[in-house]
Amino acid sequence: MNGRALLAWNLRRxxxxxxxxxxxxxxxxxxxxxxxxxxxxxAENPTVDLLDRVxxxxxxxxSELFVQPAEGAEPPQPLRGGRRK
Numbered sequence: 001m002n003g004r005a006l007l008a009w010n011l012r013r014x015x016x017x018x019x020x021x022x023x024x025x026x027x028x029x030x031x032x033x034x035x036x037x038x039x040x041x042x043a044e045n046p047t048v049d050l051l052d053r054v055x056x057x058x059x060x061x062x063s064e065l066f067v068q069p070a071e072g073a074e075p076p077q078p079l080r081g082g083r084r085k
Contacts, residue, residue: 013076028057
């Protein structure tokens with residue numbers, strides 16, 4: 001798995017586990033929501049400073065965004081869309 005794919009996998013894994021939307025996380029990290037979506041689609045190439053802000057907003061160490069998934073692990077699923085009640 002290349003670096004962007006690994007980052008995208010872990011961003012979604014950690015974000016979904018925390019129950020945080022892309023919009024909320026982007027706001028908390030001071031990043032445009034569309035740019036953050038691009039990170040999860042492997043379309044953007046973030047700086048280390050940006051990754052520091054994202055990790056801080058998720059309250060995880062930076063290294064958590066680079067954890068190698070287990071062999072045969074299923075990709076993390078997105079959160080259910082729509083407004084929360």
